[in-house]
Amino acid sequence: MYPEWIRSMPKVELHRHLEGSIRPATILDMFRRNLGMYLDTSLEELLPRMQITGSERSLVDFLAKFEFFMPCIKSRADITRITREVIEDCAAEGTVHAELRFSPAFIQGLTGLSLVEAVEAVLDGAREVPAGMSVSFILGTPQPRGVEVAWDTVKLARDYLSSGVRGVDISDDTRIRSLEEYQAPMEWARSEGLGVTIHAGEAEGPESVRTAVERLGATRLGHGVRAVECDEVLELAVARGVVFEVCPTSNIHTRVAESYENHPMVQLLAAGAKVTLNTDDPGISGISLGHEYQVAISHWGLGPDELRQMNLTAARAAFVDDARKAELAAVVAAWRPDDGSAGGAAGGPRS
DSSP: OOOHHHHHSOEEEEEEESTTOOOHHHHHHHIIIIIOOOTTOOHHHHHHHHSOOSOOOSHHHHHHHHHHHGGGOOSHHHHHHHHHHHHHHHHHTTEEEEEEEEOHHHHHHHHOOOHHHHHHHHHHTTTTOOTTOEEEEEEEEEGGGOHHHHHHHHHHHHHTGGGTEEEEEEESOTTSSOGGGGHHHHHHHHHTTOEEEEEESSSSOHHHHHIIIIISOOSEEEEOGGGGGOHHHHHHHHHTTOEEEEOHHHHHHTTSSSOSTTOTHHHHHHTTOEEEEOOBSHHHHTOOHHHHHHHHHHHHOOOHHHHHHHHHHHHHHSSSOHHHHHHHHHHHHHOBTTBTTTTOOOSSOBO
């Protein structure tokens, strides 16, 4: 466990995959209801197939967890339930703003829902956001699906910009196709007012970070930690004020980093990079956001002031309007570790 002040700190999380945040108990329930499977299997027996066990050796092994459990999702009601529960879990962790990313194309392939129905199913799950919390959604293109799907995704995101969809992403195993192929749809997305965050500097090295920043116009990087492998690329990201959405435990599980002690976070901080703490896929990693804060304390010697600064960075980089950014920054800045209630509420339900 971690100190109570970590739970009470108002947190802004920018990088959390909806599909990777499903409660294990919900997965088992959907397997039973939708497929008639694992009727006599306990949750404890099934967990090693859903979550990291320590034997995994790569991002491919990590993504294989998705391949196991995602087929249990079959309906619009399933998507709505998952979204509602993920938001509840974020709120319980003291999160005042969460940005949840998902792939409508991925959901379509699982359920047969149209892309529009997939988005609306997610939005239905966010109808009742807890008081003081806001949620934004980021639509992702699984990179192996190519540019045609990327265009479908960014156009869909534009259509729902006023309904809580605020950004777009390129995700999955980014080694399969060149990120440069996605330059045109990402440029169009930016011109339409959408935020752009790109998975880079994870499966691929620092040149993927350069491409994401220079060619795709990313203001935020999903992970981005391998930028430290090239001084020039790291300096580019720092100079442009790019925000790193760092997910420490995920990086260990995908073997991007060998351990917390030699995680690139240390070099990012030393270089003056803008960094934030995130969970990535907490359902698969078996962690919470508070766990990642404890990692920062235990392994990198960070304290409340440094963690609050990371949340200020996240608040200012969030894909929300300026008024909401100011509200979030104010509530984060007001918090003190000896007074968990110092932050107060950050306004009514938002999306």
